[in-house]
Amino acid sequence: MRNWFAPRQTSTAGGSVRRSFKFLIRPTARQAAALTQCLEDHRQLYNAALEHRRTAYRKAGVTIRYGEQSAELKHIRADDPDGQARWSFSSQQATLRRLDKAFTAFFARVKAGRAPGFPRFKGKGRFDTVQWPKDGDGCRWDAQPGHPSATFVRLQGVGHVRVHRHRPLQGTVKTITVKREGDRWFVVLSCDDVLAEPLPATGAAVGIDLGVASLATTSDGEQLANPRHLTASADRLTTAQQALARKKRGSQRRRKAVARVAALHAKVRRQRLDHTHKAALALVRDYDVVVHEDLRIANMTRSASGTLSEPGRNVAQKSGLNRSILDAGWGVFLTILAHKAESAGRKLIAVNPANTSRACARCGHCAKENRVTQAEFACTACGHVAHADVNAAINILRTGLALRDAAEAA
Numbered sequence: 001m002r003n004w005f006a007p008r009q010t011s012t013a014g015g016s017v018r019r020s021f022k023f024l025i026r027p028t029a030r031q032a033a034a035l036t037q038c039l040e041d042h043r044q045l046y047n048a049a050l051e052h053r054r055t056a057y058r059k060a061g062v063t064i065r066y067g068e069q070s071a072e073l074k075h076i077r078a079d080d081p082d083g084q085a086r087w088s089f090s091s092q093q094a095t096l097r098r099l100d101k102a103f104t105a106f107f108a109r110v111k112a113g114r115a116p117g118f119p120r121f122k123g124k125g126r127f128d129t130v131q132w133p134k135d136g137d138g139c140r141w142d143a144q145p146g147h148p149s150a151t152f153v154r155l156q157g158v159g160h161v162r163v164h165r166h167r168p169l170q171g172t173v174k175t176i177t178v179k180r181e182g183d184r185w186f187v188v189l190s191c192d193d194v195l196a197e198p199l200p201a202t203g204a205a206v207g208i209d210l211g212v213a214s215l216a217t218t219s220d221g222e223q224l225a226n227p228r229h230l231t232a233s234a235d236r237l238t239t240a241q242q243a244l245a246r247k248k249r250g251s252q253r254r255r256k257a258v259a260r261v262a263a264l265h266a267k268v269r270r271q272r273l274d275h276t277h278k279a280a281l282a283l284v285r286d287y288d289v290v291v292h293e294d295l296r297i298a299n300m301t302r303s304a305s306g307t308l309s310e311p312g313r314n315v316a317q318k319s320g321l322n323r324s325i326l327d328a329g330w331g332v333f334l335t336i337l338a339h340k341a342e343s344a345g346r347k348l349i350a351v352n353p354a355n356t357s358r359a360c361a362r363c364g365h366c367a368k369e370n371r372v373t374q375a376e377f378a379c380t381a382c383g384h385v386a387h388a389d390v391n392a393a394i395n396i397l398r399t400g401l402a403l404r405d406a407a408e409a410a
């Protein structure tokens with residue numbers, strides 16, 4: 001989640017990339033109980049470390065750093081031999097680092113003068129990932145306890161857990177992360193040195209205008225459906241949520257309804273992600289160059305209607321729209337797009353979205369009167385009429401190509 005708005009360049013030398021692989025794991029009942037306990041202990045560690053920092057900051061204005069908290073791990077483990085000491089030292093460090101990142105982001109927000117939102121405590125069942133930062137340190141990928149054909153991952157305190165390896169793994173395993181999604185468990189492997197697979201050149205370039213109604217509109221006039229509008233599972237989720245609301249607190253039926261809502265949530269999330277992957281793949285397959293708006297430049301917090309390139313000013317709608325912006329998953333989409341473009345040898349260019357929706361794609365005349373409605377563009381200078389999002393996408397493409405040409409000429 002943290003890196004949504006800043007797709008990272010993960011390229012290493014020689015056409016190889018870093019990529020993650022996610023596999024379902026099948027823990028035994030005993031292992032599932034151990035994994036649940038492992039998450040719970042890491043959650044408590046996270047919350048305790050957060051409490052420590054909050055108290056120091058609020059009472060004395062003192063900032064506690066990762067190094068100090070990490071140095072205390074030794075004592076925490078020594079004092080809790082049947083609890084915290086069961087788990088990997090390195091995974092506990094990773095949990096403290098995760099908190100450190102949350103604080104770094106918090107201080108960055110304070111510095112930027114935005115509503116800070118202090119890092120929050122993680123509620124029971126709300127802490128679903130534990131990371132082992134280095135293969136071989138408290139964990140071992142593809143450990144083989146006498147099963148030459150099956151795949152196992154060994155996790156300290158849990159044992160050898162069976163992995164459903166549905167596709168081949170590439171590169172060198174760096175980090176190992178266990179995730180709980182509803183009642184299923186996954187392992188996510190971050191691998192280095194995965195060879196890029198370039199696609200044949202198409203000779204085509206495209207600009208994309210990110211939107212709410214549709215995920216994106218291309219300069220060729222195509223609209224990519226927003227995965228938010230995948231209806232079938234979402235409808236079932238709504239029904240399940242309504243059913244849940246009618247159940248009595250603490251009842252067996254309520255527990256079942258909660259599980260059903262969680263399972264449907266996970267399903268909707270998977271379907272949306274799958275849809276996003278397909279949309280990104282289609283762009284990468286069809287175009288050598290994809291130009292998009294730079295989300296870091298666009299001031300999302302001020303957007304209150306419309307598209308990214310034409311943010312509105314209606315502050316009252318802000319929270320609702322911001323939620324739907326997050327939901328629309330632009331950041332997720334761009335991150336996936338960046339990974340696919342990189343491994344396919346395609347060029348991705350981010351441009352400043354300023355004026356891309358007010359300028360005429362034909363004559364360049366820039367005026368807010370050009371934008372007749374949310375959907376309609378009509379140039380007051382040359383009379384050019386177009387779908388507003390397509391007009392913006394063309395401007396985005398042009399800006400991106402100009403940037404590229406300038407960079408190549410330099």
Ligand SMILES: [Zn+2]
Pocket residue numbers: 360361362363364365379380381382383384
């Ligand atoms: Zn014009």
